Amino acid sequence: MTVIHERESNPAAGDADRPIGYGRIQRKEDPRFVRGKGHYLDDIVLPGMLHGAVLRAPVAHARLVSIDTTNALAHPKVHAVITGKDLEGLKLAWAPTLSADVQAVLVTDKVRFQGQEVAFVVAEDRYAARDALELIDVEYDVLPPLVDARRALDADAPLIRDEMEGRTDNRIFDWEMGDAAETDAVFAGADVVVSQEMVYPRVHPAPMETCGAVADFDPVDGKLTLYETTQAPHAHRTLFAIVAGIPEHKIRIVSPDIGGGFGNKVGIYPGYILAVVGSIVTGRPVKWMEDRSENLMSTSFARDYIMQGEIAATKDGKILALRTNVLADHGAFNATAQPTKNPAGFFSIFTGSYDLQAAHCKVTGVYTNKAPGGVAYACSFRVTEAVYLVERMVDVLARKLEMDPAELRLKNFIKPEQFPYANKTGWVYDSGNYEAAMRRSMELAGYEELRREQQEKRAKGELMGIGLSFFTEVVGAGPRKHFDIVGLGMADGAELRVHPTGKAVVRLSVQSQGQGHETTFAQIVAEELGIPPENIDVVHGDTDQTPFGLGTYGSRSTPVSGGAVALVARKVREKAKLIAAAMLETRPEDLEWEKGRWFVKGDPTAGKTIEDIAMAAHGTLTLPEGVDGNLDAEVTYDPPNLTFPFGAYICVVDVDPGTGRVLVRRFIAVDDCGTRINPMIIEGQVHGGLTDGVGMALMEIIEFDADGNNLGGSFMDYLIPTAMEVPDWETGFTVTPSPHHPIGAKGIGESATVGSPPAIVNAVVDALAPFGVTHMDMPCTPARVWAAMQGRATPPI
Amino acid sequence: MQIPAPFDYVRATTVEDALELLARHGPESRIIAGGHSLLPMMKLRLSRPEWLIDINDLFELDFILRDGEDLRIGALTRHTTLLESDEVHRLFPIVRDAELVIADPVVRNRGTIGGSLCQADPAEDLSTVCAVLGAIAVVRGPGGERTLSMHDFHRGPYQTAVGPDELLCEVRLPIRARSASAYEKVERRVGDWAVGAAGASVTLAEDGSIADAAVGLTALGLDHTVEEAAGLLRGKRPSEELFADAGRLAAEACDPVADQRGPVDYKRHLADELTRRVLRRACARAAGHPDQPATPTQEG
Numbered sequence A: 001m002t003v004i005h006e007r008e009s010n011p012a013a014g015d016a017d018r019p020i021g022y023g024r025i026q027r028k029e030d031p032r033f034v035r036g037k038g039h040y041l042d043d044i045v046l047p048g049m050l051h052g053a054v055l056r057a058p059v060a061h062a063r064l065v066s067i068d069t070t071n072a073l074a075h076p077k078v079h080a081v082i083t084g085k086d087l088e089g090l091k092l093a094w095a096p097t098l099s100a101d102v103q104a105v106l107v108t109d110k111v112r113f114q115g116q117e118v119a120f121v122v123a124e125d126r127y128a129a130r131d132a133l134e135l136i137d138v139e140y141d142v143l144p145p146l147v148d149a150r151r152a153l154d155a156d157a158p159l160i161r162d163e164m165e166g167r168t169d170n171r172i173f174d175w176e177m178g179d180a181a182e183t184d185a186v187f188a189g190a191d192v193v194v195s196q197e198m199v200y201p202r203v204h205p206a207p208m209e210t211c212g213a214v215a216d217f218d219p220v221d222g223k224l225t226l227y228e229t230t231q232a233p234h235a236h237r238t239l240f241a242i243v244a245g246i247p248e249h250k251i252r253i254v255s256p257d258i259g260g261g262f263g264n265k266v267g268i269y270p271g272y273i274l275a276v277v278g279s280i281v282t283g284r285p286v287k288w289m290e291d292r293s294e295n296l297m298s299t300s301f302a303r304d305y306i307m308q309g310e311i312a313a314t315k316d317g318k319i320l321a322l323r324t325n326v327l328a329d330h331g332a333f334n335a336t337a338q339p340t341k342n343p344a345g346f347f348s349i350f351t352g353s354y355d356l357q358a359a360h361c362k363v364t365g366v367y368t369n370k371a372p373g374g375v376a377y378a379c380s381f382r383v384t385e386a387v388y389l390v391e392r393m394v395d396v397l398a399r400k401l402e403m404d405p406a407e408l409r410l411k412n413f414i415k416p417e418q419f420p421y422a423n424k425t426g427w428v429y430d431s432g433n434y435e436a437a438m439r440r441s442m443e444l445a446g447y448e449e450l451r452r453e454q455q456e457k458r459a460k461g462e463l464m465g466i467g468l469s470f471f472t473e474v475v476g477a478g479p480r481k482h483f484d485i486v487g488l489g490m491a492d493g494a495e496l497r498v499h500p501t502g503k504a505v506v507r508l509s510v511q512s513q514g515q516g517h518e519t520t521f522a523q524i525v526a527e528e529l530g531i532p533p534e535n536i537d538v539v540h541g542d543t544d545q546t547p548f549g550l551g552t553y554g555s556r557s558t559p560v561s562g563g564a565v566a567l568v569a570r571k572v573r574e575k576a577k578l579i580a581a582a583m584l585e586t587r588p589e590d591l592e593w594e595k596g597r598w599f600v601k602g603d604p605t606a607g608k609t610i611e612d613i614a615m616a617a618h619g620t621l622t623l624p625e626g627v628d629g630n631l632d633a634e635v636t637y638d639p640p641n642l643t644f645p646f647g648a649y650i651c652v653v654d655v656d657p658g659t660g661r662v663l664v665r666r667f668i669a670v671d672d673c674g675t676r677i678n679p680m681i682i683e684g685q686v687h688g689g690l691t692d693g694v695g696m697a698l699m700e701i702i703e704f705d706a707d708g709n710n711l712g713g714s715f716m717d718y719l720i721p722t723a724m725e726v727p728d729w730e731t732g733f734t735v736t737p738s739p740h741h742p743i744g745a746k747g748i749g750e751s752a753t754v755g756s757p758p759a760i761v762n763a764v765v766d767a768l769a770p771f772g773v774t775h776m777d778m779p780c781t782p783a784r785v786w787a788a789m790q791g792r793a794t795p796p797i
Numbered sequence B: 001m002q003i004p005a006p007f008d009y010v011r012a013t014t015v016e017d018a019l020e021l022l023a024r025h026g027p028e029s030r031i032i033a034g035g036h037s038l039l040p041m042m043k044l045r046l047s048r049p050e051w052l053i054d055i056n057d058l059f060e061l062d063f064i065l066r067d068g069e070d071l072r073i074g075a076l077t078r079h080t081t082l083l084e085s086d087e088v089h090r091l092f093p094i095v096r097d098a099e100l101v102i103a104d105p106v107v108r109n110r111g112t113i114g115g116s117l118c119q120a121d122p123a124e125d126l127s128t129v130c131a132v133l134g135a136i137a138v139v140r141g142p143g144g145e146r147t148l149s150m151h152d153f154h155r156g157p158y159q160t161a162v163g164p165d166e167l168l169c170e171v172r173l174p175i176r177a178r179s180a181s182a183y184e185k186v187e188r189r190v191g192d193w194a195v196g197a198a199g200a201s202v203t204l205a206e207d208g209s210i211a212d213a214a215v216g217l218t219a220l221g222l223d224h225t226v227e228e229a230a231g232l233l234r235g236k237r238p239s240e241e242l243f244a245d246a247g248r249l250a251a252e253a254c255d256p257v258a259d260q261r262g263p264v265d266y267k268r269h270l271a272d273e274l275t276r277r278v279l280r281r282a283c284a285r286a287a288g289h290p291d292q293p294a295t296p297t298q299e300g
Ligand SMILES: Cc1cc2nc3c(=O)[nH]c(=O)nc-3n(C[C@H](O)[C@H](O)[C@H](O)COP(=O)(O)OP(=O)(O)OC[C@H]3O[C@@H](n4cnc5c(N)ncnc54)[C@H](O)[C@@H]3O)c2cc1C
Pocket: B030, B031, B032, B033, B034, B035, B036, B037, B038, B039, B040, B075, B076, B101, B102, B103, B104, B107, B110, B111, B112, B113, B114, B115, B116, B117, B118, B119, B123, B124, B125, B126, B162, B166, B167, B168, B169, B191, B192, B193, B194
């Protein structure tokens, strides 16, 4: 595959290939991955380790009548069988979720979704554990399931959470943002109002590595070492201390190499807790590793939003206001991982990139008989849904006004001079130059030429579509005073030690799932201190070795930990200055910094490199007053605001008029994530996200039948895209640094997943314009596209 | 990791050995060829054979050879071998059309024609290919060898005439002059099973009219070829109207079920649309015209 991207000049690079600092360098972690030497959860083998397997409910809604474990316990290789009753005795049958709810670890009273955890077998090997599951006899009394979220609040809907005191319906929350009255007033006076219902179906992050844990509880010193596929090791440690009652200093969480997270590995799953219980009960380490179907059926999904959008504008295309009502299907337990005060995450960024007079949204969360969870890749805490809503609505408006969608967007963008820009739902956008990004994207695409080609094709009956999307994200939570997860403030720590020979180790609170942290964070230190990235070790994923912080999700690693690392490096640099002054027998204020060295102003030959200074710091030099004998520092970075990455995407599709098949012919992605640390890693993130976007737009959906059976329980049924469905990505960029971030960086992890689905759907709808189609919901499968062509487009749920 | 129920395993050394092992271990034993249909079902514990009899060492079943008016294909011939064979392509272009859209290279490197036909999945592509080519299946069992038309071989979804103690050994494709064939499939994604597919084979008479034709459908609820379409086509000159009529007959003959891949009306539409496309392409090929791209391609 040829990938077209723009190469930027790299002023930071000493020479082009090996920059000391920012620039395009190969990832430090890749040699071990490409040689098969990565060390994932399932690679962990501990002496005496046993294996766990989970028995799962075959139905979506049922009373648990009885469980008989006699035959399973009689299996010669089985060490323990744990049921909900056993957990009740330990007060572990229910665990708190990340959203102020509780979730059953094992069913005690009632099954609430197909695939829910019913019992846990611990056996000699994984084969025996699986075989023994079949020996457990469970009797269920099947209840009518609630599958359709639209019916969740009906008076006769089955009550899912009947165990909750005083609960009479399936409503989880109602949440509003913006000013309803002001918005209604603007709508009432507008020339044009268009509305459209749109569904963002339930999809699954489907990381290559499924979830798992190895629990090793030492009965002698009471210390639990828990290896987990987790994106947030420190938050997990605190939660385990709270849930399991094990003192926090006796818990060590280790997150090894992670084969993709995409939000799927933020929460604490019953399997993790069961591995811990299994280890405590048997006195031996216990591994639990779910299989693909378990991952797809029981772990955190994404989306599942039914959105009614309305947009108001003047007849010449000035967008005035947006409002939306959302029905959010949260499944059987509200286990969404998002900041406590934001039950619909950051959905209120749905005002997008436009300068509006008013906006209002209302989100209603409901329980259904489906798997819980609901934060995942480019959830960005629901920014994905928000961007889809606004970018589809703008296209719906463009069609109504018979305006070019690019022109309509250009006319309504927030202008560069309006930043920092306070939107109508309470966000303060840090920086942006939207028109520049849009124009760059149109230039790369050859937009005018594409529209001409489309005209010619239409005349011949061929279906070509051009779709645009311009997204603004909000990423990098905290500040901690506004954002917390179960009371833990969203800030992140970093510790930096420069060893005597000038090599360094930086310890992070965030954990990579493939994003290249070992490279990016080394490059930040390199940029600040002039130590080559290969001489900087990045340590993460082990709570005994790293400072506290909230972890990697919602594109927050670079905005938060990136800030922490830059600041800790600057702290070391300042300390190095004091030591260098002592070495050079001069005053600190007489020194000047150039990358890697302090020297005397006006006398560049009199200087000390960071290596010299590191040796002196640990050596025999008489240190200045108040300076300890090391070159170490630590910080916790509490971001003053979030960052607001943006981008302009253009998608070109061809639709086969006879079969409805969609071919994504071209995709142009211009991203602005502020300062670019490693452009190759940025492009990798963008390519992955765009591919994910093609998946969601064209094929991905977790469907349920009327009985609540999950129809997406394997990769034969839940389709994810391959290299064959995606075009050669054409990427470009603009650079608008974040003014408040220590290095001006904004985060790129989810931009493409957020931004690409609306571009693709807009392109498909554009291709189908000759059939009078103004909207169709994802996924745009051949059958669904064909139905839309027949005037029978239906929502997928 | 998904783990099958316990089973035993043995490798056969010859066809006779395989037949003997089948006899010895009885109906709870299963032949394993490429394993790409059987193993996924075992991992989901939907299939629980007690014995697997591995025939991958039977090189005597891995061949493609021309024998008079037949092309003989051994049951252990891999999808990849069929895909890459120029001789197969020259004689039966439908095979490469189909093989290009069967699964992915990893599956094609192991999966076999014998396994495909014996699995008889309703969405399985080679059954349609063999049906429209008028293939003969050669089956051996304790009572010796028998030959079956595809009509007799295929007994409906997941059912064939191969008994539990028998082995499919080869498939014979009759070679005809002035003939060509074509296949087209709609899938939701590369490597996915068909939403619907159609295959056609035509033999032209000296005067350019259609001397013989066969149309088959995959995943559209029709086990055998569309006899009505064949009847209509025979003796007529190829034309868009004729293809359209044949397409209509195929749509009427099929009996698809709604599933996640699509509703009934769409699948019926595909029977029509794809029948027209494969007839158009097969006739053009039989007349010696180079292929026109029928649908936009990723490379396009
Ligand atoms: C991801 C994936 C996608 C796929 N997509 C497609 C697709 O799009 N189209 C398609 O047609 N196929 C598809 N397949 C199926 C693939 O083509 C299989 O390889 C094929 O169907 C079975 O061939 P096999 O050699 O692997 O058979 P096996 O799995 O080894 O056997 C299948 C069955 O046939 C029996 N059997 C095998 N050989 C013989 C024999 N010689 N005599 C008697 N019985 C025998 C076995 O006992 C078993 O019951 C897909 C498979 C996978 C895994």
